[in-house]
Amino acid sequence: MTHREHKSVVIVGGGQAGLSVSYYLCREGLDHVILERHQKFHSWRSNRWDTFCLVTPNWQCRLPDFPYQGTDPEGFMVKDEITDYLxxxxxxxxxxxxxxxxxxxxxxxxxxxxxxxxxxxxxxxxQVVIATGGYDNPIVPPYAKTLDPSIQQMHSVDYRRPAQMPEGGTLVVGTGQSGVQLMEDLHLEGRDVHLAVGPAPRSPRMYRGRDATDWLYEMGHYHMTIDKHPNPEHAVSKTNHYMTGRDGGHEIDLRKFAREGVSLYGSVSGMDGSRIQFLPDLEANLDDADQSYVRIREAVDSYIDKNNIDAPTEPAFEKVWRPEQEITEIDCKKEGITSILWAIGFRPDYHWIDVDVFDARGRPVYRRGVCKTEGFYFIGLGWLNTWGSGRFLGIDEDSRYLVQQIAAKAKSTLQVAS
Incomplete structure (x- = not known):
């Protein structure tokens, strides 16, 4: 028989979620171990580009009994500062x-x-806690294999700096937070940048004198739990609003980048040799992103009016550019595109978990991280309980709650055994 070391709790994953659970387990005096595939906080150390910084302000960094320690709570920590904090x-x-x-x-x-x-x-x-996050397998569509092999392809997880990309144009695919920031990173280096615009929403950065996330926090948006959300399925699957914390933080309006020379297209629909096809949805995707942007502004306006808050006014939103036509196909060689940078996300990989905790689509099923299968838990996933569950903002509350459940079960088991 295989010798097995016994622990009351095994945590799989040594990121901020796994260590936050460990912090509270230590306080409870429960023996446990964290099993980390690389080194602790590996993703922050190794899977970020050189100019990476937080999108949310530093004050939202609230690890257990260890809030942000620096002098710039309204700023945005860069990569090395984040790992130092962790x-x-x-x-x-x-x-x-x-x-x-x-x-x-x-x-x-x-x-x-x-x-x-x-x-x-x-x-x-x-008991077992899965704290591996949802960023295991980089997503690259099958049709990428049909692209001319002379055109370099890279996923965002491997991108570090513009110098990695060959001379010529780069097509960035995806307009989530990573995609738009990588587009800007290349653009600021004077590179020839093309961008396939998906259906991601965008957000104001500063609005009426404060960061939009400050307003949303004060308005209770980040306290909403998934069981109270009007459309939980949409919340879980929706791409995050894009903006950036770079250079002190600013919003990203893709229309302004188009005016500065970035070539915009709709969603990529296929590839064949040196040719790339796009859906005719560029203008629709830009409009949808702007609608999200305007809705946030309107929600803040309503909150300010309702509470008689003295705040500066802002000019009305205006679209500064619109596409003259929808381009549905390009030839990379004619456009001078020599590389593709994929930024369309990741999929979790749970193939190593042979426990009945998944639905028919392979997604973990839980309530606040607690599975129906006793003693099995997940943490560090978006909307585990609130919007902040997959971020620094909500990890303290989530880990404290989870350890309360773990400790209660451990106590119950001990009483039964005695």
Whole structure:
């Protein structure tokens, strides 16, 4: 029989979510271990580009008993500052992390609990927390294989700086937060940039004297729980509003970039050799993004009026550019495009979890991270409970709640055993 070290709790994933759970488990005196495939906070250290910075203000960084420590709460930490903050949090306690330890399988143990197999030994556990996030497999569509191999392809997870891209034009595909920031990164370097615009919404940055996220927090938007959301399925699947924290933070209006020379197209629909096809949805996607932008402004206006808040006024929104026609196909060679930068997201990978905690589409099923299968939990996913659940803002509340459930089950099990 395989020897297994037993722990009350095994946490899989050594990012901010896993270590936040560990922090509260340490306070409860529950023995546990964190199994991390790389090194703790790996994604922040290794999977970000050089000019990466937070999109939300520093004051939203609220790890357990360790809020943002710096002097610029309204600013936006850059990559090295983020990892310094995370490392400083880890130094406030002694998290039992095993690094370079890949979990290969989790199964239920006869009689209760779980078996956890890993590259550095096998464990048994009464309870298991999955804190691996949702960024395992970079998404690249199948038709990318049909593109002329002379055109370099890269996913955003591998992008670090413009110098990585060959001379010539780069087509950035995707307009979520990463896509628009990578587009700007290349544009500011004077590169020839093309952008395939998807249906992502956008947000104001500063509006009526304050950052839009400050207003939304004060308005209670970030306190809304998923069970109170009017359209929870849409909330979970919706792409985040794009803006940036770069150079002190600013909003991103793709129409302004078009005026500055960035070539805009609709959503990519196919590739064949050096040719790329697009849907005729550029103007619709720009309009939809602007509608989201305007709705946020209107919500803030309404809140200011309702509460008689003295705030500066803003000029009405105006569209500064619109496409003269919808381009539905280009030839990369004729356009001088020598590279594609994919920024259309990631998919989680749970193939190593052989436990009945998924729906028919392979998505984990839980309520506030607690699965129906006893002793099995998820944390660090968007809208686990609130908008901030997948971010620094909500991780303290989520991890504290989860450990309360873990501790209660551990106590109950101990009482039954005695």
């Amino acid at each position: 490392d400083a949090f880890a130094e406030t306690f002694d998290p039992p992390v095993i690094e370079n330890c890949e979990v290969t399988k989790i199964t239920q143990r006869p009689g209760g609990g779980y078996f956890v197999d890993s590259s550095q030994g096998d464990f048994s556990a009464d």
